Amino acid sequence: MTDTLSPPPFRPWTPPRRDRPMPLVSFLWQSWRDPLQTWSRRHFEEPQQFGQGPLGAVIVVSHPEGVRRVLTENAANYEKGALQRRVLGPLLSDGLLLTEGEVWRRARRILAPLFTPARTVALSGRMAEVCRARVEGWRLSTAPRVLNIDTEMSGLTFDILSATLFSDDLGGEAEGFERALNRYLSVGARIDPLDVLDAPNWVPRLGRLASFRSARFFEQSVARLVKTRRARMDAGDTLPADLLSALLTARDEDAREPGAGGLNDREVAANILTFILAGHETTARTLGWALHLISRAPEVADRLKAEADAFDPTHAGWADRLPWTKAVIEEAMRLFPPAPTLARIALAPDEIGGQVIPAGTTVIISPWVLHRHERLWDDPAAFRPERFLPANRKTIDRYAYIPFSAGPRVCIGAAFALQEATIALATILGAADVEAITTVEPRPVHQITLRSARPIRLKLRRRKTA
Numbered sequence: 001m002t003d004t005l006s007p008p009p010f011r012p013w014t015p016p017r018r019d020r021p022m023p024l025v026s027f028l029w030q031s032w033r034d035p036l037q038t039w040s041r042r043h044f045e046e047p048q049q050f051g052q053g054p055l056g057a058v059i060v061v062s063h064p065e066g067v068r069r070v071l072t073e074n075a076a077n078y079e080k081g082a083l084q085r086r087v088l089g090p091l092l093s094d095g096l097l098l099t100e101g102e103v104w105r106r107a108r109r110i111l112a113p114l115f116t117p118a119r120t121v122a123l124s125g126r127m128a129e130v131c132r133a134r135v136e137g138w139r140l141s142t143a144p145r146v147l148n149i150d151t152e153m154s155g156l157t158f159d160i161l162s163a164t165l166f167s168d169d170l171g172g173e174a175e176g177f178e179r180a181l182n183r184y185l186s187v188g189a190r191i192d193p194l195d196v197l198d199a200p201n202w203v204p205r206l207g208r209l210a211s212f213r214s215a216r217f218f219e220q221s222v223a224r225l226v227k228t229r230r231a232r233m234d235a236g237d238t239l240p241a242d243l244l245s246a247l248l249t250a251r252d253e254d255a256r257e258p259g260a261g262g263l264n265d266r267e268v269a270a271n272i273l274t275f276i277l278a279g280h281e282t283t284a285r286t287l288g289w290a291l292h293l294i295s296r297a298p299e300v301a302d303r304l305k306a307e308a309d310a311f312d313p314t315h316a317g318w319a320d321r322l323p324w325t326k327a328v329i330e331e332a333m334r335l336f337p338p339a340p341t342l343a344r345i346a347l348a349p350d351e352i353g354g355q356v357i358p359a360g361t362t363v364i365i366s367p368w369v370l371h372r373h374e375r376l377w378d379d380p381a382a383f384r385p386e387r388f389l390p391a392n393r394k395t396i397d398r399y400a401y402i403p404f405s406a407g408p409r410v411c412i413g414a415a416f417a418l419q420e421a422t423i424a425l426a427t428i429l430g431a432a433d434v435e436a437i438t439t440v441e442p443r444p445v446h447q448i449t450l451r452s453a454r455p456i457r458l459k460l461r462r463r464k465t466a
């Protein structure tokens with residue numbers, strides 16, 4: 001087979017772009033409903049836009065030089081800011097995703113050894129087992145079966161996380177977590193106008209009240225998890241070398257003061273939750289969008305099936321034999337980045353793309369905009385996974401494609417996520433034909449992650465060769 005595809009590429013549905021920026025009240029309302037709808041055509045055509053308005057100075061940066069400046073070159077000048085902490089809620093605020101400065105550096109130092117390439121590769125066998133079990137559970141036959149792909153992918157990535165980072169101690173909680181997480185993301189964790197306008201915390205937020213039940217569920221599950229593992233520690237059991245043990249026994253070798261190395265109880269709880277939420281929702285959405293795209297592009301599906309038929313996770317170097325599978329995952333994250341927007345606050349004045357920005361400027365870098373920018377991509381709306389085949393990938397600027405962000409705050413689980421998504425897709429395509437059930441396409445909505453407004457449902461049937 002050659003590396004190019006002949007039929008015209010599939011172009012997934014995209015929200016309409018506005019002709020001009022929105023007035024403040026409509027902007028706040030739309031940011032609460034779905035921030036994707038706030039982008040105007042100019043955002044996808046111009047490298048950056050700076051403005052001073054009622055919300056202070058804001059710059060949207062959509063060119064690789066500027067992205068590099070903020071995320072890497074001068075990263076120390078930019079922090080995540082109070083709005084993100086408010087939106088994501090107090091449960092996560094002491095975790096790796098939201099902390100800053102020395103507290104963040106210490107936690108990153110403690111956790112980084114769990115995500116080295118060697119440790120990640122060592123998890124591939126276990127990941128493949130979990131994928132096989134999920135696909136077998138579907139009991140596919142040659143008659144088509146309609147699956148709620150969003151639920152299935154959330155269950156799958158949750159099980160992988162539980163098996164690899166928590167040694168199965170999360171087992172059985174997948175459904176409860178999915179329910180709580182759906183409530184939390186669709187109602188609770190929204191960009192509340194009161195937060196944007198910096199209203200005091202005692203003013204009640206609609207979403208926050210609605211997510212109270214989810215928060216209680218999360219807290220209780222984490223407390224149970226910690227109690228069970230601590231009991232094993234106290235009993236002198238040999239502990240599994242996983243994330244949970246690392247969090248509970250953490251010692252920071254670089255800590256200057258004796259005894260200052262460990263994580264306190266709030267940090268342990270916040271990190272457990274951070275890894276459960278950041279570590280399974282994002283990968284599940286990637287797989288859901290990838291399967292949607294595959295269902296509309298039969299010639300791409302054929303490439304993946306050919307690779308899947310030769311897939312053997314016990315064989316060293318298996319990953320190099322799945323170039324199309326990996327390319328589909330990368331292209332799915334280009335078109336549907338699971339984290340559609342990154343926001344930072346400038347601590348001191350800086351210059352980005354020739355524009356001087358004052359201290360306190362809000363800097364928005366949106367993978368959603370960047371990945372579909374007219375100046376950076378050829379035919380940006382088209383699903384063309386061949387962009388990411390090894391020979392072509394070299395031409396993509398590191399700072400034009402940032403599904404995992406970049407610089408010191410780059411996603412700690414990027415290699416883990418790519419590996420599990422590749423194994424999952426190869427396992428599914430090895431067993432099933434995947435077909436759309438309707439011509440109506442799923443519509444992306446930005447609810448912290450990039451989700452489908454209605455669950456993605458697809459028809460799966462057992463492959464004749466499987």
Ligand code: HEM
Binds near residue numbers: 275333412
């Ligand atoms: C396709 C899947 C994933 C995507 C697209 C993704 C994306 C991202 C992005 C964009 C950030 C930076 C956020 C920011 O700077 O505001 C991030 C950070 C993070 N991600 Fe991921 N992620 C994925 C999977 C995972 C997995 C599997 C884990 C853990 C097992 C994980 C854990 C984290 C953590 C803990 C952080 C915070 C890192 C820090 O600030 O030091 N993510 N992720």
